[in-house]
Amino acid sequence: MSSSTHEESFDVAVVGAGIVGLAHAWMAARRGLRVVVFERSPRAIGASIRNFGMIWPIGQPAGEPFLVALRSRAFWLELAEAAGLWLNPCGSIHLARHADELAVLDEFCSVSAAGDYSVRMLTRDEVLQRAPAANPDGLLGGMWSETELCVNSRDVIARLSCWLSEMFGVEFRFGSLVTSVEPGGVTTSAGQSVVCERTVICSGSDLQTLFPSVLAESGLKLCKLQMMKTGPQPDDWRIGPHLAGGLTLRHYLAFAGCPSHAALRQRFVVEKPELDRFGIHVMASQNNSGEVILGDSHEYDDEMTPFDSSEIESLMLRELRELIVLRDWQIVERWHGVYAKHPERLILEAEPQPGVHIAVGPGGAGMTLSFGLADRHWTRWLGE
Numbered sequence: 001m002s003s004s005t006h007e008e009s010f011d012v013a014v015v016g017a018g019i020v021g022l023a024h025a026w027m028a029a030r031r032g033l034r035v036v037v038f039e040r041s042p043r044a045i046g047a048s049i050r051n052f053g054m055i056w057p058i059g060q061p062a063g064e065p066f067l068v069a070l071r072s073r074a075f076w077l078e079l080a081e082a083a084g085l086w087l088n089p090c091g092s093i094h095l096a097r098h099a100d101e102l103a104v105l106d107e108f109c110s111v112s113a114a115g116d117y118s119v120r121m122l123t124r125d126e127v128l129q130r131a132p133a134a135n136p137d138g139l140l141g142g143m144w145s146e147t148e149l150c151v152n153s154r155d156v157i158a159r160l161s162c163w164l165s166e167m168f169g170v171e172f173r174f175g176s177l178v179t180s181v182e183p184g185g186v187t188t189s190a191g192q193s194v195v196c197e198r199t200v201i202c203s204g205s206d207l208q209t210l211f212p213s214v215l216a217e218s219g220l221k222l223c224k225l226q227m228m229k230t231g232p233q234p235d236d237w238r239i240g241p242h243l244a245g246g247l248t249l250r251h252y253l254a255f256a257g258c259p260s261h262a263a264l265r266q267r268f269v270v271e272k273p274e275l276d277r278f279g280i281h282v283m284a285s286q287n288n289s290g291e292v293i294l295g296d297s298h299e300y301d302d303e304m305t306p307f308d309s310s311e312i313e314s315l316m317l318r319e320l321r322e323l324i325v326l327r328d329w330q331i332v333e334r335w336h337g338v339y340a341k342h343p344e345r346l347i348l349e350a351e352p353q354p355g356v357h358i359a360v361g362p363g364g365a366g367m368t369l370s371f372g373l374a375d376r377h378w379t380r381w382l383g384e
């Protein structure tokens with residue numbers, strides 16, 4: 001792309017103002033680079049504002065994924081302090097209601113004693129002390145992990161862009177769809193062009209606008225998740241840490257190596273096959289307004305419809321009511337989100353043209369991993 005005198009010039013153009021784009025913008029700006037961010041909507045309304053707000057290192061397998069999550073966690077703590085964002089270092093408890101769930105958690109704790117996980121088993125009474133929302137009926141115990149954080153993703157995504165502007169002079173072009181990216185610059189659908197040394201494409205679940213063939217060939221899959229939220233719980237009542245249960249042990253790879261995992265998986269297949277039709281596992285987080293965010297289901301690619309299903313909602317609520325007790329179960333919001341996920345990698349990172357980077361597809365862990373991944377990317381791209 002040729003530069004003309006009226007075109008603005010930046011070191012970096014980022015496409016997409018979701019968490020992945022904001023993370024790459026922040027990590028570039030803290031290295032002293034001049035950054036512009038393009039977002040097609042008047043404000044970011046993709047997966048990054050539709051999640052639980054869980055920073056969830058415990059779900060990441062030991063080794064590099066978990067270390068990236070911990071690095072991200074450190075950035076979240078730094079950001080919350082610097083930008084005055086609400087962040088609750090609430091930790092998490094996986095509740096055990098069946099012998100095989102207790103066994104998996106026990107095995108995970110034993111193995112992880114040698115690693116970096118900060119976990120320990122809790123008795124039933126200890127769980128109930130820490131987690132007022134844990135359902136005491138049928139509860140056997142649980143696993144406490146101290147690394148999980150809670151943020152209000154709707155606030156964070158809106159305020160992070162303001163903070164990046166104020167602190168680092170990052171420029172935001174909302175309502176600007178980028179339609180063309182070439183080495184040296186980007187162009188929007190309105191014909192606006194900027195010149196830049198590097199472009200980072202963080203376009204989330206839009207696999208069709210920029211470099212569609214690269215994205216199609218990468219193996220990325222799209223996944224749709226249904227979610228719900230209660231109103232604020234009465235009397236400022238808090239649920240305690242993030243809560244998950246046996247179903248979640250099947251979902252995250254961290255637990256896959258535990259010897260009792262196969263038996264647990266098989267029990268759910270036999271006892272509750274209806275959940276696997278919709279990839280349901282259930283979790284709960286509570287934001288700074290006291291609202292409890294509940295989910296979720298997983299429907300991939302061809303299974304996805306634009307419509308939300310009341311059957312999925314009923315199944316999720318059935319499982320949640322077994323796991324937790326809330327003071328007020330009234331659902332005040334329902335929505336779904338779609339993310340892209342790479343089948344093997346933490347994120348798809350590609351450089352289809354010199355200085356043009358793609359960072360797409362952290363799946364269900366974008367809030368957990370993005371800062372650490374973006375920091376690692378910039379270290380590599382700049383040869384630090």
Ligand SMILES: Cc1cc2nc3c(=O)[nH]c(=O)nc-3n(C[C@H](O)[C@H](O)[C@H](O)COP(=O)(O)OP(=O)(O)OC[C@H]3O[C@@H](n4cnc5c(N)ncnc54)[C@H](O)[C@@H]3O)c2cc1C
Binds near residue numbers: 015360364
């Ligand atoms: C329901 C749900 C619950 C989740 N829960 C959690 C959780 O608790 N913890 C966790 O770690 N992760 C969670 N995730 C995953 C996490 O939310 C995602 O991994 C993450 O938000 C992806 O961020 P992103 O920036 O890639 O995508 P998005 O947030 O979708 O942002 C992409 C942005 O790019 C813009 N864009 C696309 N193309 C263009 C273009 N050509 N020009 C300009 N702009 C463009 C879009 O408008 C969009 O705003 C959840 C996801 C969902 C859907």
